[in-house]
Amino acid sequence: MSRQARALINLDAIRNNYRLARSQSPDSQAVAIVKANAYGHGAVPVAQALEAEAGAFGVACIEEALELRQGGIKAPILLLEGVFQPEELQQCIELNFWTALHSEFQIDDIAALPEGAGLTVWLKMDSGMHRLGILPENYEAAYQRLSALPQVKEVVLMSHFACADDLDDQCTVTQLATFQQATANIDAPVSLANSPATLGWPGAHQDILRPGLMLYGASPYGVEHPQAAKLQPAMTLLSEVIAVREIPAGESVGYAASWTAEKVSRIGTVAMGYGDGFPRHARSGTPVMIDGQRSCIVGRVSMDMITVDLTDLPEAVVGSTVEFFGESLSVNEVASCADTIPYTMMTCLTPRIPRIYSGR
Numbered sequence: 001m002s003r004q005a006r007a008l009i010n011l012d013a014i015r016n017n018y019r020l021a022r023s024q025s026p027d028s029q030a031v032a033i034v035k036a037n038a039y040g041h042g043a044v045p046v047a048q049a050l051e052a053e054a055g056a057f058g059v060a061c062i063e064e065a066l067e068l069r070q071g072g073i074k075a076p077i078l079l080l081e082g083v084f085q086p087e088e089l090q091q092c093i094e095l096n097f098w099t100a101l102h103s104e105f106q107i108d109d110i111a112a113l114p115e116g117a118g119l120t121v122w123l124k125m126d127s128g129m130h131r132l133g134i135l136p137e138n139y140e141a142a143y144q145r146l147s148a149l150p151q152v153k154e155v156v157l158m159s160h161f162a163c164a165d166d167l168d169d170q171c172t173v174t175q176l177a178t179f180q181q182a183t184a185n186i187d188a189p190v191s192l193a194n195s196p197a198t199l200g201w202p203g204a205h206q207d208i209l210r211p212g213l214m215l216y217g218a219s220p221y222g223v224e225h226p227q228a229a230k231l232q233p234a235m236t237l238l239s240e241v242i243a244v245r246e247i248p249a250g251e252s253v254g255y256a257a258s259w260t261a262e263k264v265s266r267i268g269t270v271a272m273g274y275g276d277g278f279p280r281h282a283r284s285g286t287p288v289m290i291d292g293q294r295s296c297i298v299g300r301v302s303m304d305m306i307t308v309d310l311t312d313l314p315e316a317v318v319g320s321t322v323e324f325f326g327e328s329l330s331v332n333e334v335a336s337c338a339d340t341i342p343y344t345m346m347t348c349l350t351p352r353i354p355r356i357y358s359g360r
């Protein structure tokens with residue numbers, strides 16, 4: 001590896017975070033969410049690290065599920081967005097993929113399968129997010145029809161929260177009440193809780209958790225939270241200083257000359273940029289760690305390079321290690337400096353960043 005931009009992935013941390021999720025509700029099962037390449041961490045290595053403990057994995061679509069199977073993962077895999085074409089249902093049967101079902105017309109596609117197909121279906125309710133799912137007033141009828149089909153082995157009831165990351169927002173309470181009312185006459189396993197609900201809404205735990213972000217060690221909240229504080233960062237994004245220069249006061253740095261030195265300044269140029277997935281809109285002042293010491297980005301993030309302030313770090317030289325987020329710098333803090341969320345910081349890293357694994 002010549003260019004030193006890289007992401008260290010700590011598989012032990014992911015396993016510990018999974019255990020933290022399970023410990024929130026010891027009687028619940030959990031589907032570990034590894035969609036979008038395990039939020040940028042590498043779907044197959046993450047699933048391999050979790051397979052001994054996780055009962056099942058969750059992905060967005062069948063292509064992601066096939067990647068896991070090709071990687072040797074044997075556990076059931078839930079397609080959170082369901083199938084996009086009815087033909088995919090046959091693969092679900094053959095490869096033990098569970099499919100979400102979000103619209104009534106999809107029941108007809110299942111009814112057209114051979115009897116005894118043995119399909120597991122997660123019946124999704126739109127309990128208030130208004131993105132995907134069957135309306136509460138139609139849900140029981142959909143369940144009755146689906147569960148009576150000879151093609152269906154099991155139906156799991158599911159819904160998704162819009163605002164669970166805000167523990168003061170009553171939207172989650174309302175969604176929960178809507179779900180409970182609409183399913184009062186149904187006896188089937190229930191899955192509602194993403195990471196913020198797993199850590200902060202015990203009433204939403206039910207039978208099967210669906211933790212995603214928390215597995216990777218980022219907090220799902222915008223504020224401090226005692227359980228989220230126990231998460232271990234799984235990804236550390238690193239690179240190194242490739243050039244150093246001194247500039248006089250009044251000189252500007254980078255595209256659009258958006259940052260101007262107020263005093264004589266030492267500027268380090270680091271091999272990292274938006275071509276690696278680091279957000280271009282990270283502001284001047286976004287923290288970085290340089291050889292373990294805190295400093296910040298100055299000037300615009302460009303495609304392949306980022307400039308940082310070394311003025312108060314006289315020991316920093318070409319070759320100094322720069323951490324953009326991870327073990328010593330919270331991805332949540334950095335995300336907020338780029339007006340984004342930790343989900344995108346990790347998921348948007350491009351294939352140009354090699355992932356280097358530690359842990360089992």
Ligand SMILES: Cc1ncc(COP(=O)(O)O)c(C=O)c1O
Pocket residue numbers: 033080160193194195196210211212213214220
């Ligand atoms: C349906 C569903 N369940 C669970 C998750 C996991 O959410 P989180 O990453 O917040 O834990 C997601 C992610 O977006 C999702 O779409």
